[in-house]
Amino acid sequence: MASALEKAGILVEALPYIKKFYGKTVVIKYGGHAMVDCALKKAVLTDVVLMKYVGMRPVIVHGGGPEITAMLKKLGIESRFIGGLRVTDDETMEIVEMVLVGKINKEIVSMLNAFGGRAVGLSGKDAGLLQAARKLGRARRPDGTVEMVDIGHVGEITRVDPDIASTLIDQGYIPVISPVAVGADGESYNINADYVAGELAVALGAEKLVILTDVEGILADRRDRDSLISVIHAPEIPDLVARGVIEGGMIPKVECCTRALSGGVGTTHILDGRVAHSILLEVFTDKGIGTMVVG
Numbered sequence: 001m002a003s004a005l006e007k008a009g010i011l012v013e014a015l016p017y018i019k020k021f022y023g024k025t026v027v028i029k030y031g032g033h034a035m036v037d038c039a040l041k042k043a044v045l046t047d048v049v050l051m052k053y054v055g056m057r058p059v060i061v062h063g064g065g066p067e068i069t070a071m072l073k074k075l076g077i078e079s080r081f082i083g084g085l086r087v088t089d090d091e092t093m094e095i096v097e098m099v100l101v102g103k104i105n106k107e108i109v110s111m112l113n114a115f116g117g118r119a120v121g122l123s124g125k126d127a128g129l130l131q132a133a134r135k136l137g138r139a140r141r142p143d144g145t146v147e148m149v150d151i152g153h154v155g156e157i158t159r160v161d162p163d164i165a166s167t168l169i170d171q172g173y174i175p176v177i178s179p180v181a182v183g184a185d186g187e188s189y190n191i192n193a194d195y196v197a198g199e200l201a202v203a204l205g206a207e208k209l210v211i212l213t214d215v216e217g218i219l220a221d222r223r224d225r226d227s228l229i230s231v232i233h234a235p236e237i238p239d240l241v242a243r244g245v246i247e248g249g250m251i252p253k254v255e256c257c258t259r260a261l262s263g264g265v266g267t268t269h270i271l272d273g274r275v276a277h278s279i280l281l282e283v284f285t286d287k288g289i290g291t292m293v294v295g
Protein backbone atom coordinates (compact mmCIF):
# COMPACT_ATOMS: atom_id res chain seq x y z
CA MET A 1 0.00 0.00 0.00
CA ALA A 2 1.30 3.47 -0.86
CA SER A 3 1.96 5.73 2.12
CA ALA A 4 0.21 9.10 2.40
CA LEU A 5 3.41 10.80 1.21
CA GLU A 6 3.67 8.48 -1.80
CA LYS A 7 0.05 9.13 -2.69
CA ALA A 8 0.64 12.89 -2.48
CA GLY A 9 3.74 12.41 -4.66
CA ILE A 10 1.65 10.69 -7.33
CA LEU A 11 -0.82 13.56 -7.36
CA VAL A 12 1.97 16.13 -7.56
CA GLU A 13 3.55 14.22 -10.46
CA ALA A 14 0.25 14.57 -12.32
CA LEU A 15 0.13 18.38 -11.95
CA PRO A 16 2.26 19.34 -15.00
CA TYR A 17 0.20 16.99 -17.15
CA ILE A 18 -3.09 18.31 -15.81
CA LYS A 19 -1.88 21.83 -16.66
CA LYS A 20 -0.63 20.76 -20.10
CA PHE A 21 -3.85 19.02 -21.11
CA TYR A 22 -6.33 21.36 -19.43
CA GLY A 23 -8.99 22.28 -22.00
CA LYS A 24 -7.44 19.94 -24.60
CA THR A 25 -9.36 17.35 -26.60
CA VAL A 26 -8.28 13.72 -26.31
CA VAL A 27 -9.82 11.09 -28.59
CA ILE A 28 -9.82 7.58 -27.15
CA LYS A 29 -10.37 4.55 -29.36
CA TYR A 30 -11.87 2.02 -26.99
CA GLY A 31 -11.80 -1.59 -28.12
CA GLY A 32 -10.18 -4.97 -27.65
CA HIS A 33 -9.94 -6.80 -24.34
CA ALA A 34 -10.58 -3.67 -22.27
CA MET A 35 -14.09 -3.72 -23.66
CA VAL A 36 -15.04 -7.27 -22.72
CA ASP A 37 -13.43 -7.62 -19.28
CA CYS A 38 -15.72 -6.07 -16.68
CA ALA A 39 -13.00 -4.81 -14.30
CA LEU A 40 -11.00 -3.29 -17.17
CA LYS A 41 -14.13 -1.67 -18.56
CA LYS A 42 -14.69 0.06 -15.23
CA ALA A 43 -11.03 1.13 -15.09
CA VAL A 44 -11.09 2.65 -18.59
CA LEU A 45 -14.35 4.51 -18.11
CA THR A 46 -13.32 5.78 -14.67
CA ASP A 47 -10.14 7.16 -16.27
CA VAL A 48 -12.25 8.97 -18.86
CA VAL A 49 -14.49 10.53 -16.21
CA LEU A 50 -11.41 11.60 -14.24
CA MET A 51 -9.95 13.23 -17.35
CA LYS A 52 -13.17 15.16 -17.72
CA TYR A 53 -13.16 16.33 -14.11
CA VAL A 54 -9.59 17.65 -14.33
CA GLY A 55 -10.59 19.81 -17.29
CA MET A 56 -9.75 17.71 -20.34
CA ARG A 57 -12.18 17.14 -23.20
CA PRO A 58 -12.33 13.36 -23.74
CA VAL A 59 -14.19 11.79 -26.66
CA ILE A 60 -14.69 8.05 -27.04
CA VAL A 61 -14.86 6.19 -30.34
CA HIS A 62 -15.69 2.57 -29.67
CA GLY A 63 -15.20 -0.66 -31.59
CA GLY A 64 -16.92 -3.97 -30.95
CA GLY A 65 -15.76 -6.35 -33.67
CA PRO A 66 -15.74 -9.43 -31.38
CA GLU A 67 -19.28 -8.70 -30.14
CA ILE A 68 -20.54 -8.30 -33.70
CA THR A 69 -18.92 -11.61 -34.63
CA ALA A 70 -20.54 -13.31 -31.60
CA MET A 71 -24.00 -11.95 -32.45
CA LEU A 72 -23.68 -12.97 -36.10
CA LYS A 73 -22.64 -16.45 -34.96
CA LYS A 74 -25.73 -16.70 -32.74
CA LEU A 75 -27.82 -15.90 -35.81
CA GLY A 76 -25.98 -18.52 -37.84
CA ILE A 77 -24.08 -15.99 -39.97
CA GLU A 78 -20.39 -16.57 -40.51
CA SER A 79 -18.03 -13.56 -40.33
CA ARG A 80 -15.63 -13.00 -43.19
CA PHE A 81 -12.84 -10.40 -43.30
CA ILE A 82 -10.94 -9.13 -46.32
CA GLY A 83 -7.88 -7.00 -45.64
CA GLY A 84 -8.95 -6.77 -41.98
CA LEU A 85 -12.40 -5.38 -42.86
CA ARG A 86 -15.67 -7.22 -42.27
CA VAL A 87 -17.49 -8.19 -45.44
CA THR A 88 -20.81 -6.45 -44.76
CA ASP A 89 -23.88 -7.50 -46.77
CA ASP A 90 -27.34 -5.95 -46.13
CA GLU A 91 -28.20 -8.37 -43.33
CA THR A 92 -24.80 -8.02 -41.65
CA MET A 93 -25.07 -4.21 -41.79
CA GLU A 94 -28.31 -4.40 -39.83
CA ILE A 95 -26.68 -6.52 -37.12
CA VAL A 96 -23.53 -4.32 -37.05
CA GLU A 97 -25.67 -1.27 -36.39
CA MET A 98 -27.78 -3.03 -33.77
CA VAL A 99 -24.75 -4.24 -31.85
CA LEU A 100 -22.63 -1.08 -32.11
CA VAL A 101 -25.26 1.64 -31.81
CA GLY A 102 -28.01 -0.20 -29.93
CA LYS A 103 -25.97 -2.21 -27.47
CA ILE A 104 -22.31 -1.29 -27.02
CA ASN A 105 -22.74 2.47 -27.32
CA LYS A 106 -25.55 2.51 -24.76
CA GLU A 107 -23.60 0.33 -22.32
CA ILE A 108 -20.62 2.70 -22.41
CA VAL A 109 -22.87 5.73 -22.02
CA SER A 110 -24.69 4.20 -19.03
CA MET A 111 -21.45 3.29 -17.29
CA LEU A 112 -19.88 6.72 -17.83
CA ASN A 113 -23.01 8.33 -16.45
CA ALA A 114 -23.01 5.98 -13.46
CA PHE A 115 -19.42 7.08 -12.73
CA GLY A 116 -20.43 10.73 -12.71
CA GLY A 117 -19.68 11.73 -16.31
CA ARG A 118 -22.32 13.24 -18.57
CA ALA A 119 -22.06 11.05 -21.64
CA VAL A 120 -24.11 11.19 -24.83
CA GLY A 121 -24.13 8.43 -27.43
CA LEU A 122 -23.91 9.26 -31.11
CA SER A 123 -23.42 7.31 -34.27
CA GLY A 124 -21.69 8.79 -37.28
CA LYS A 125 -25.17 9.25 -38.74
CA ASP A 126 -26.19 11.85 -36.15
CA ALA A 127 -26.22 15.41 -37.51
CA GLY A 128 -24.03 14.30 -40.44
CA LEU A 129 -21.06 13.61 -38.16
CA LEU A 130 -19.55 11.07 -40.56
CA GLN A 131 -20.24 10.74 -44.24
CA ALA A 132 -18.83 7.80 -46.15
CA ALA A 133 -18.57 6.18 -49.55
CA ARG A 134 -18.15 2.53 -50.46
CA LYS A 135 -14.65 1.18 -49.85
CA LEU A 136 -13.24 -1.80 -51.71
CA GLY A 137 -11.36 -4.56 -49.89
CA ARG A 138 -7.74 -5.51 -50.60
CA ALA A 139 -7.86 -9.25 -51.24
CA ARG A 140 -4.52 -11.02 -51.49
CA ARG A 141 -4.42 -13.67 -54.23
CA PRO A 142 -2.49 -16.93 -53.61
CA ASP A 143 0.35 -15.61 -55.81
CA GLY A 144 0.70 -12.61 -53.45
CA THR A 145 -0.80 -10.01 -55.79
CA VAL A 146 -3.63 -7.81 -54.56
CA GLU A 147 -7.12 -7.57 -56.05
CA MET A 148 -9.63 -4.88 -55.04
CA VAL A 149 -13.00 -6.50 -54.34
CA ASP A 150 -16.50 -5.42 -53.31
CA ILE A 151 -17.03 -5.97 -49.56
CA GLY A 152 -20.53 -4.51 -49.30
CA HIS A 153 -21.46 -1.75 -46.86
CA VAL A 154 -17.92 -1.00 -45.77
CA GLY A 155 -17.25 2.69 -45.83
CA GLU A 156 -14.41 5.10 -46.29
CA ILE A 157 -14.90 8.44 -44.55
CA THR A 158 -15.41 11.22 -47.07
CA ARG A 159 -16.49 14.05 -44.79
CA VAL A 160 -16.55 14.80 -41.07
CA ASP A 161 -18.85 17.45 -39.67
CA PRO A 162 -17.69 17.63 -36.04
CA ASP A 163 -20.25 20.29 -35.03
CA ILE A 164 -22.50 18.00 -33.00
CA ALA A 165 -19.51 16.54 -31.14
CA SER A 166 -17.88 19.90 -30.42
CA THR A 167 -21.19 21.41 -29.31
CA LEU A 168 -21.64 18.57 -26.82
CA ILE A 169 -18.04 18.87 -25.59
CA ASP A 170 -18.44 22.63 -25.13
CA GLN A 171 -21.53 21.93 -23.03
CA GLY A 172 -19.57 19.57 -20.76
CA TYR A 173 -20.70 16.24 -22.23
CA ILE A 174 -18.56 13.26 -23.19
CA PRO A 175 -19.48 12.14 -26.72
CA VAL A 176 -19.40 8.38 -27.28
CA ILE A 177 -19.33 7.58 -30.98
CA SER A 178 -20.19 4.40 -32.90
CA PRO A 179 -18.30 3.78 -36.16
CA VAL A 180 -21.35 3.74 -38.43
CA ALA A 181 -21.80 6.37 -41.14
CA VAL A 182 -24.22 7.40 -43.83
CA GLY A 183 -23.52 7.76 -47.56
CA ALA A 184 -24.59 10.59 -49.84
CA ASP A 185 -27.09 8.02 -51.13
CA GLY A 186 -28.55 7.50 -47.62
CA GLU A 187 -26.96 4.04 -47.39
CA SER A 188 -25.48 2.82 -44.08
CA TYR A 189 -21.76 2.14 -43.84
CA ASN A 190 -19.71 0.07 -41.42
CA ILE A 191 -16.32 1.65 -40.75
CA ASN A 192 -13.32 0.31 -38.87
CA ALA A 193 -13.34 2.21 -35.58
CA ASP A 194 -9.62 3.03 -35.76
CA TYR A 195 -10.16 5.10 -38.92
CA VAL A 196 -13.08 6.90 -37.30
CA ALA A 197 -10.95 7.78 -34.28
CA GLY A 198 -8.16 9.16 -36.51
CA GLU A 199 -10.47 11.30 -38.64
CA LEU A 200 -12.38 12.63 -35.63
CA ALA A 201 -9.16 13.50 -33.81
CA VAL A 202 -8.20 15.64 -36.81
CA ALA A 203 -11.62 17.24 -37.23
CA LEU A 204 -11.84 18.08 -33.51
CA GLY A 205 -8.29 19.46 -33.39
CA ALA A 206 -7.37 16.92 -30.72
CA GLU A 207 -4.14 17.18 -28.76
CA LYS A 208 -3.88 13.43 -28.27
CA LEU A 209 -5.19 10.23 -29.84
CA VAL A 210 -5.08 7.14 -27.65
CA ILE A 211 -5.83 3.71 -29.12
CA LEU A 212 -6.45 0.90 -26.65
CA THR A 213 -5.79 -2.61 -27.90
CA ASP A 214 -4.91 -6.17 -26.87
CA VAL A 215 -1.11 -6.01 -27.07
CA GLU A 216 1.64 -4.02 -25.35
CA GLY A 217 1.89 -1.68 -28.37
CA ILE A 218 3.83 -2.17 -31.61
CA LEU A 219 6.22 -5.09 -31.24
CA ALA A 220 9.35 -5.43 -33.37
CA ASP A 221 8.83 -9.19 -33.16
CA ARG A 222 5.29 -10.31 -32.46
CA ARG A 223 6.49 -13.50 -30.73
CA ASP A 224 8.58 -11.49 -28.29
CA ARG A 225 6.57 -9.48 -25.75
CA ASP A 226 9.77 -7.67 -24.73
CA SER A 227 10.31 -6.21 -28.20
CA LEU A 228 8.01 -3.24 -27.63
CA ILE A 229 8.84 -0.20 -29.75
CA SER A 230 8.31 2.72 -27.36
CA VAL A 231 8.58 5.48 -29.94
CA ILE A 232 8.18 5.15 -33.68
CA HIS A 233 8.41 7.84 -36.35
CA ALA A 234 5.63 7.81 -38.96
CA PRO A 235 8.08 7.60 -41.91
CA GLU A 236 9.42 4.28 -40.52
CA ILE A 237 5.97 2.67 -40.70
CA PRO A 238 5.52 1.81 -44.42
CA ASP A 239 8.68 -0.30 -44.41
CA LEU A 240 7.54 -2.24 -41.31
CA VAL A 241 4.19 -2.90 -43.02
CA ALA A 242 5.87 -3.96 -46.28
CA ARG A 243 8.13 -6.36 -44.35
CA GLY A 244 5.12 -7.83 -42.50
CA VAL A 245 6.41 -6.69 -39.08
CA ILE A 246 3.18 -4.74 -38.67
CA GLU A 247 0.20 -6.62 -40.03
CA GLY A 248 -3.50 -7.44 -39.61
CA GLY A 249 -5.39 -5.37 -37.07
CA MET A 250 -2.31 -3.25 -36.30
CA ILE A 251 -2.36 -1.75 -39.83
CA PRO A 252 -5.48 0.43 -39.38
CA LYS A 253 -4.06 1.58 -36.04
CA VAL A 254 -0.76 2.81 -37.45
CA GLU A 255 -2.53 4.28 -40.48
CA CYS A 256 -4.90 6.16 -38.23
CA CYS A 257 -2.01 7.51 -36.11
CA THR A 258 -0.16 8.65 -39.24
CA ARG A 259 -3.31 10.30 -40.58
CA ALA A 260 -3.94 12.03 -37.25
CA LEU A 261 -0.38 13.35 -37.05
CA SER A 262 -0.47 14.69 -40.60
CA GLY A 263 -3.78 16.36 -39.73
CA GLY A 264 -2.25 18.24 -36.79
CA VAL A 265 -2.91 15.98 -33.78
CA GLY A 266 -0.11 16.49 -31.22
CA THR A 267 0.70 12.93 -30.16
CA THR A 268 -0.71 9.49 -30.87
CA HIS A 269 -0.41 6.38 -28.70
CA ILE A 270 -1.17 2.68 -29.01
CA LEU A 271 -1.67 1.31 -25.50
CA ASP A 272 -2.30 -2.04 -23.87
CA GLY A 273 -5.96 -2.04 -22.86
CA ARG A 274 -5.31 -5.15 -20.73
CA VAL A 275 -3.38 -3.00 -18.24
CA ALA A 276 -5.80 -1.37 -15.81
CA HIS A 277 -5.67 2.44 -15.95
CA SER A 278 -3.27 2.46 -18.91
CA ILE A 279 -4.80 5.78 -20.05
CA LEU A 280 -4.06 7.44 -16.71
CA LEU A 281 -0.52 6.09 -16.71
CA GLU A 282 0.05 7.48 -20.19
CA VAL A 283 -1.56 10.86 -19.70
CA PHE A 284 -0.70 11.74 -16.10
CA THR A 285 2.67 10.16 -15.29
CA ASP A 286 6.29 10.56 -16.39
CA LYS A 287 6.34 6.90 -17.34
CA GLY A 288 4.88 6.77 -20.87
CA ILE A 289 3.66 3.30 -21.75
CA GLY A 290 2.86 1.48 -24.98
CA THR A 291 4.00 2.89 -28.34
CA MET A 292 4.02 6.58 -29.12
CA VAL A 293 3.76 7.28 -32.85
CA VAL A 294 5.29 10.64 -33.72
CA GLY A 295 5.56 12.59 -36.98
Ligand SMILES: Nc1ncnc2c1ncn2[C@@H]1O[C@H](COP(=O)(O)OP(=O)(O)O)[C@@H](O)[C@H]1O
Residues within 6 Å of the ligand: 031, 032, 033, 063, 065, 212, 213, 214, 215, 217, 218, 219, 220, 221, 222, 245, 246, 247, 248, 249, 250, 251
Ligand atom coordinates in the same frame (compact mmCIF):
# COMPACT_ATOMS: atom_id res chain seq x y z
N1 LIG B 1 3.98 -5.51 -34.97
C1 LIG B 1 2.89 -5.81 -34.24
N2 LIG B 1 2.89 -5.57 -32.92
C2 LIG B 1 1.82 -5.87 -32.16
N3 LIG B 1 0.68 -6.42 -32.65
C3 LIG B 1 0.61 -6.67 -33.96
C4 LIG B 1 1.71 -6.36 -34.82
N4 LIG B 1 1.35 -6.71 -36.07
C5 LIG B 1 0.12 -7.20 -35.99
N5 LIG B 1 -0.36 -7.19 -34.74
C6 LIG B 1 -1.68 -7.68 -34.36
O1 LIG B 1 -2.58 -6.61 -34.21
C7 LIG B 1 -3.53 -6.97 -33.20
C8 LIG B 1 -4.30 -5.74 -32.74
O2 LIG B 1 -5.30 -5.45 -33.69
P1 LIG B 1 -6.85 -5.89 -33.44
O3 LIG B 1 -6.90 -7.33 -33.05
O4 LIG B 1 -7.63 -5.45 -34.61
O5 LIG B 1 -7.15 -5.00 -32.16
P2 LIG B 1 -8.50 -4.32 -31.58
O6 LIG B 1 -9.51 -5.43 -31.42
O7 LIG B 1 -8.03 -3.74 -30.30
O8 LIG B 1 -8.93 -3.27 -32.57
C9 LIG B 1 -2.66 -7.63 -32.17
O9 LIG B 1 -3.40 -8.45 -31.30
C10 LIG B 1 -1.68 -8.41 -33.01
O10 LIG B 1 -2.16 -9.73 -33.24
Ligand SMILES: CC(=O)N[C@@H](CCC(=O)OP(=O)(O)O)C(=O)O
Residues within 6 Å of the ligand: 031, 032, 062, 063, 064, 065, 066, 068, 084, 085, 086, 096, 154, 155, 179, 190, 191, 192, 193, 194
Ligand atom coordinates in the same frame (compact mmCIF):
# COMPACT_ATOMS: atom_id res chain seq x y z
C1 LIG C 1 -15.45 -2.53 -41.57
C2 LIG C 1 -15.20 -3.17 -40.24
O1 LIG C 1 -14.45 -4.13 -40.17
N1 LIG C 1 -15.81 -2.63 -39.19
C3 LIG C 1 -15.69 -3.14 -37.85
C4 LIG C 1 -16.37 -2.14 -36.92
C5 LIG C 1 -16.12 -2.41 -35.46
C6 LIG C 1 -14.66 -2.26 -35.07
O2 LIG C 1 -13.85 -1.59 -35.72
O3 LIG C 1 -14.33 -2.92 -33.92
P1 LIG C 1 -12.87 -3.18 -33.30
O4 LIG C 1 -12.24 -1.86 -33.10
O5 LIG C 1 -13.20 -3.87 -32.02
O6 LIG C 1 -12.11 -4.05 -34.27
C7 LIG C 1 -16.38 -4.53 -37.73
O7 LIG C 1 -17.42 -4.76 -38.35
O8 LIG C 1 -15.87 -5.35 -36.94
